[in-house]
Amino acid sequence: MVDAEQPLPFCAEAFDLALIIHYVSDSIIEAICPLVRPGGFLIYESFGAHGNNWTGLPLSGQTAKRLSGFELLELRERDVRGTTERKVTVKMLAQKFCH
Numbered sequence: 001m002v003d004a005e006q007p008l009p010f011c012a013e014a015f016d017l018a019l020i021i022h023y024v025s026d027s028i029i030e031a032i033c034p035l036v037r038p039g040g041f042l043i044y045e046s047f048g049a050h051g052n053n054w055t056g057l058p059l060s061g062q063t064a065k066r067l068s069g070f071e072l073l074e075l076r077e078r079d080v081r082g083t084t085e086r087k088v089t090v091k092m093l094a095q096k097f098c099h
Helices: 028-035
Strands: 015-021 036-045 070-079 088-096
Touching: 015 028, 028 036
Parallel strands: 015 036
Antiparallel strands: 036 088, 070 088
């Protein structure tokens, strides 16, 4: 088991696909980007806005800004209703640029 909040114990460009589902962290995208091989994919989906967990969701546009060296192929953000903040749920597909 790996703690995603600690430095990840993988070599750079170790994976063809990184899949992050129902996990939201300020640093997870930046930690995963270097681990994907050129031409590889990143699939990311935040958790839904159920109960008070919406408070941990990113702001609109925040997740895509964290990508480094990737082409954003698909981004779906859904506003969390009933809040004054611009919190969103996120579904994202990105492909790492080839060298």
